[in-house]
Amino acid sequence: MGSLCCADRDGGRARVSEASSAERGQAERVAVRPSLAERRKAALRFEIAREAVRLFAAQGVTGTTGEQIARAVGISSRTLWRHFPTKESCVLPLLSAGLDFAVDQLRHWPVDMGLLDFVTQSLRFGELPDDAPAILDLIRMTTTDPALRAVWLQAHDDALPVLGQLLAQRSGGSPDDLRTKVHAATFNGALRAASEDFARRYAEDPGASGSEIATCLIAALRAASEGLPY
Numbered sequence: 001m002g003s004l005c006c007a008d009r010d011g012g013r014a015r016v017s018e019a020s021s022a023e024r025g026q027a028e029r030v031a032v033r034p035s036l037a038e039r040r041k042a043a044l045r046f047e048i049a050r051e052a053v054r055l056f057a058a059q060g061v062t063g064t065t066g067e068q069i070a071r072a073v074g075i076s077s078r079t080l081w082r083h084f085p086t087k088e089s090c091v092l093p094l095l096s097a098g099l100d101f102a103v104d105q106l107r108h109w110p111v112d113m114g115l116l117d118f119v120t121q122s123l124r125f126g127e128l129p130d131d132a133p134a135i136l137d138l139i140r141m142t143t144t145d146p147a148l149r150a151v152w153l154q155a156h157d158d159a160l161p162v163l164g165q166l167l168a169q170r171s172g173g174s175p176d177d178l179r180t181k182v183h184a185a186t187f188n189g190a191l192r193a194a195s196e197d198f199a200r201r202y203a204e205d206p207g208a209s210g211s212e213i214a215t216c217l218i219a220a221l222r223a224a225s226e227g228l229p230y
Contacts, residue, residue, distance in 0.1 A: 042093075044075075046094070046097075046131075047073055048073050048075075048084070048093075049090055049094040050134055051072040051073050052064070052069045052087065052090035052091050053091055053141075054134070055069060056091070056138075056141060056148075061088065061147065061148060064087060065087065066080055066081065066090075069087060088145075088148050088150070088151055091138055091148065091151060094134060094138055095135070095138060095139075095152055096158065096159075097131060098155075098195065099155055099156065102191055103159065103163065103166070106163075107166065108122065109170070116221060116222070119217050119218055119221065133202075133206075136199040136203070137199075139152070139195055139199040140203060142196075152192075156188055156191075156192050160184055163187055163188055164180055164181060167180055167183050167187070186224045187224070189224070190220035190223070191220070193220045194217040194219070194220040195213075195216075198212060198213040201216070
């Protein structure tokens with residue numbers, strides 16, 4: 001009976017320890033959650049981006065002013081320029097959102113599944129972000145407007161360290177290794193080329209879904225896996 005009591009006390013201590021760990025984990029998650037002010041700022045930046053894309057699509061980039069974007073959002077020009085240095089940079093949140101969607105998919109990549117199989121499976125249900133139409137309109141515009149192109153390339157450049165970290169975790173290597181950097185840049189380039197190709201197809205067929213972008217991405221990744229046949 002004494003040994004049973006000891007076992008019960010030990011189990012109790014173990015349960016307390018587990019509970020404490022869970023509480024610490026929950027506290028850490030709460031601690032890293034963005035503040036209300038940060039969430040409001042992010043929401044405003046997205047609203048600015050959506051209105052900027054709408055105006056760019058309706059009247060062209062050169063025909064749109066920062067003041068018009070601010071007026072469409074319902075804020076002052078001064079507030080707009082506090083968030084973005086140029087009218088073209090107003091679209092960065094939407095371009096980053098598209099990349100964030102792709103990166104988030106990679107976070108769920110099973111260790112026992114090949115990349116091509118995972119891309120096919122993860123997008124087979126045709127799920128696209130809610131802002132997909134605006135993002136695709138924007139991607140098409142980046143192919144003809146140099147200033148928007150610079151923002152598009154900046155978004156991909158910003159995503160490189162995140163991709164490198166994900167690939168390093170998977171391979172057990174370091175994100176600073178040249179091999180990891182090349183792999184991250186290769187995937188990044190394939191993702192950009194596939195996004196631009198899908199944006200073109202979506203303009204021709206608005207009914208295109210995630211399965212179509214999976215087709216574009218798989219084709220781009222297969223081309224990348226061939227190496228440089230020159």
